[in-house]
Amino acid sequence: MAAELAIRTEDLTKQFDRHIAVHGVELTVAAGEVYGLIGPNGAGKTTLMRMLATAEEPTLGEIYINGERLLRDRSNANLKRLLGYLPDDFPLYDDLTVWDYLDYFARLYKLNGDRRQRRLYDVLELVQLSTKRNSKIATLSRGMKQRLSLARTIIHEPILLLLDEPVSGLDPIARMQFRQIIKTLQEAGMTILISSHVLSDLAELCTSVGIMELGFLVESCRLQDLYQRLSRQQILISTLGDAEILKRELKTNSLVADIEILAGTNQVRVGFSGTEEDAAELLRSLIHAQLPITNFQCTQEDLETIFLKLGHQQAS
Amino acid sequence: MLDKYIDRIGEWNPQLFRELKSRLTGNATIAVVAISIVLQAIAIGLVTSGNMPIEAKIHQNFVTLSWLMPMGLILGSVYTLIADLHQEEKRGTLNFIRLTPQSARSILIGKMLGVPSLIYVGILCALPFHLALGIISGIGLPLILVWYFTVGAAIYLCSSLAILYSLYGGRYPLVFTILFALPIQTIVSLYNYYLNAVATGQSWTIEASVRWFWLPIVNNFYICNALIVTTILVISYWLWVTIDREYINPASTAFKKEHSYWMNMQFQLWLLGFALPILSSSPIDRSNQNFYILATFYSVGTIGIYCLIPQILPSKLSMQEWSRYRRDRVTHEHRQWWQQELFRDLVWHDASPIGLAMLINVAISAIVWGTCFGIFVSDPVWLLKSLCGIIIVSVLTLIHAGIINLIFLRSPAKTRGVMPLIILMSGLPLFLGFIATITLNHSSSGLWLFLFSPFAWMGVTQLALPSIGAVLMGQLGILAGITKLIQRRLQQLGRSDTQALSQQKSLLARTNI
Known part of the structure; x- marks a missing residue:
């Protein structure tokens, strides 16, 4: 069972002088998952990622990658081959060409001869930089540089990718391209741990999420479970008649949590804790009560709303 | 042709490959070789002109080159290494290299050999000339070869020191190099004076009876150099122990x-x-x-x-x-x-x-x-x-x-x-x-x-x-x-x-x- 876990941490703690950046984190990420790490600035996401990437030594606790313990002195040559880390800043050698840069890193990861050549072509193809292989890095756009950094991160075919804010500062098209690449990597079986402030991106990519606050991992579960547990369904109902009558009728349904008449309109927003079938039953009951319903629209709170809600609870 | 050799080196040491590839470009290499040859030609010109006896001039040239070569190599290596590593740290690129499975030794030896590579090329071009001058002025091949060996060990030690200084966050390569030049020039001068005294049979002003475990280290050039080189290698060994530790984890103590x-x-x-x-x-x-x-x-x-x-x-x-x-x-x-x-x-x-x-x-x-x-x-x-x-x-x-x-x-x-x-x-x-x-x-x-x-x-x-x-x-x-x-x-x-x-x-x- 343990072998199926790509990441496992035990009481992982990082202290900088008096400040505890990461606090007793017990994180488990199953192999093949895309795990999103959410949290406000200073929550400890980057420090956690850096420790997992062997870029930072934990003050306390243990890290297991693919079941193997990461040594405290960070001299794990074998484990380093399993990891690919893309930090939020991605310094590059501007004087090198795209090809030379990737070739250099492929050699650092001990890829030799033909295998290296093949891998370089494949990776350039994947990140859509084949046409730029002889261009100097200095001439690339930010989006291209970001993709080149990702190419460097995956050049040695790691089984675990650690991506820290990989789409920050990218325009919508570049973000879409980047998302697409990550989906391809996920399909190829890589385990991906990704942190991002663009929560809609995470919602689209992730299978599980962890929420960090004040250095603690306060929530860690499958995205589906999180939605079920914390995301409320909302129903927007429009009527040709009186909104107050509609409100009275809605109050009779036990699954309706709160009702708000939108000012100046004949619309009512309803907090609803039932399933889709329950919502259909509610609609049926309203029609049966002969209310002139013109619109009945079900929506669900997105990841951003859940996160803000959680964040608010924490702050208070 | 050069690219082919560099590529082969890359299979052994990727860092050296990266350094050579960006430094030993055709134009730069040709320029350095040309400068070295021109300087040697000027030196030959000085030997053949003037009133001084030609033997004395050759000897003088040998002495000057024996001072210039190690000084150039040591100070050039120290300066370029500190400047390069400081640049890498500033850009944050060294952190990526740290995350690869390459050992500290592989990366930093690559730096040591690659970063000052143009200086090495220039000095290598001057070596035959230096050797010829030495033999003509009667120094003797064995003594010169021992001298090369000791100077090589000294460069290794100084480069290791420069790397450690950089890993400790050392900046200002020029200031450090200038400060470093003062003791180095004294040591090189003293060492060359010693070589000259041994080769010409002059009396040596330092107490000739200095011994190490009863070995006559001053009276015997070879034993003296053996002790110097051994000491340098032992110091370098410990320097590399701390370099390894510092490279992997800058927060650790220098030594266990x-x-x-x-x-x-x-x-x-x-x-x-x-x-x-x-x-x-x-x-x-x-x-x-x-x-x-x-x-x-x-x-x-x-x-x-x-x-x-x-x-x-x-x-x-x-x-x-x-x-x-x-x-x-x-x-x-x-x-x-x-x-x-x-x-x-x-x-x-x-x-x-x-x-x-x-x-x-x-x-x-x-x-x-x-x-x-x-x-x-x-x-x-x-x-x-x-x-x-x-x-x-x-x-x-x-x-x-x-x-x-x-x-x-x-x-x-x-x-x-x-x-x-x-x-x-x-x-x-x-x-x-x-x-x-x-x-x-x-x-x-x-x-x-x-x-x-x-x-x-x-x-x-x-x-x-x-x-x-x-x-x-x-x-x-x-x-x-x-x-x-x-x-x-x-x-x-x-x-x-x-x-x-x-x-x-x-x-x-x-x-x-």
Whole structure:
């Protein structure tokens, strides 16, 4: 069972002088998952990622990658081959060409001869930089540089990718391209741990999420479970008649949590804790009560709303 | 063609590949080779013109080149390495390289060979010319080859130092190189003067009878170079131990505690090699002279021990974490086990306080030199003074180490900055002692002050045994007090740390979703 876990941490703690950046984190990420790490600035996401990437030594606790313990002195040559880390800043050698840069890193990861050549072509193809292989890095756009950094991160075919804010500062098209690449990597079986402030991106990519606050991992579960547990369904109902009558009728349904008449309109927003079938039953009951319903629209709170809600609870 | 060779090198050392590829470009290489050849041509021109006899001119050119080549190589390597590594750190690119499975040695040797590669090419082009000049002026091929070997070892040592300086966050490559140039030029000049004296059979002004374990190191150029190269290689070995540790984890101590024991042992034995041949084995006038010789060497050995303090002193955070970890253990484990574990920790663990490790180091030194005192000093009074001297200096070293440990248990400052503090603590009593001795005639106050410096011997020889005993008792009291303070501070730190953690945890538990 343990072998199926790509990441496992035990009481992982990082202290900088008096400040505890990461606090007793017990994180488990199953192999093949895309795990999103959410949290406000200073929550400890980057420090956690850096420790997992062997870029930072934990003050306390243990890290297991693919079941193997990461040594405290960070001299794990074998484990380093399993990891690919893309930090939020991605310094590059501007004087090198795209090809030379990737070739250099492929050699650092001990890829030799033909295998290296093949891998370089494949990776350039994947990140859509084949046409730029002889261009100097200095001439690339930010989006291209970001993709080149990702190419460097995956050049040695790691089984675990650690991506820290990989789409920050990218325009919508570049973000879409980047998302697409990550989906391809996920399909190829890589385990991906990704942190991002663009929560809609995470919602689209992730299978599980962890929420960090004040250095603690306060929530860690499958995205589906999180939605079920914390995301409320909302129903927007429009009527040709009186909104107050509609409100009275809605109050009779036990699954309706709160009702708000939108000012100046004949619309009512309803907090609803039932399933889709329950919502259909509610609609049926309203029609049966002969209310002139013109619109009945079900929506669900997105990841951003859940996160803000959680964040608010924490702050208070 | 060049690319093909560079590519082949890349399979062996990717870092060297990267450096050569970006530096040894066609144009740059051609330019350097051309400059080297032009300079050699100018030198040949100087040889053939003028009134001086041609043999003298050739010899003069050889001497000049023998100075220029190592200076250029050493200073060029040092400058380019510091500038390059500083640039890498500034850009943050070195961090990526650190995450690859390449060892520190592979990356940094690649840097060492690759970054100054153009300088190497230029000097390599001048080597045949230098060799020819040497042979023509009658230096002899074996001597020149030995010279090359020693200079090569010196470049390796200096480049290693430059790398370590850079990893420690060293900046200002030009300033460092200029400061570095001063001692280097003296050493190179002295070494070349020695080569010249050996080759031409001139008298050597340094005491020719200097021996190392009875080996005639000054009279024999080959033995001398063997000792220099061996010493350089041993120093380089330890430099690379700390470079490895610094590269992998900049927060770690420069050396493990066990490293300090080995280094100290090697240093004391190396010193002993110089001391033994000059000790008098004659029973006449035996005690005084031998006592002073051994006391001097023991003091130098003590300075070596002082130098170990910043190398093994852990940061406040490490000691705090160690204390917390120990405190957790002590509450959960059987007492006897804790005591054994604590002892092992204090001897070996990187993050534990340095008291016991320093005690082991002063004991190593005391055993080495104490044995010599026992063998070579026969007078019982002087032997007793020797014993007192060893104990006083040892305890004083422990007191200084304890004070420094205590300071760094309070300050989060980097432990590498501790050297000025050590110099101040040990040097101030010595300085004041000298002032007092010079200004106050026949006053013993200067001698008393010496007892609080690593050169306590100067006081031991002059003061009466009861006075020395009183100082010793006082020192032991101070040491006990400092040890107690360290213990209490560690307990406080561990406790507060544990409390802070549990407070933060309970705060979060209260507000948890």
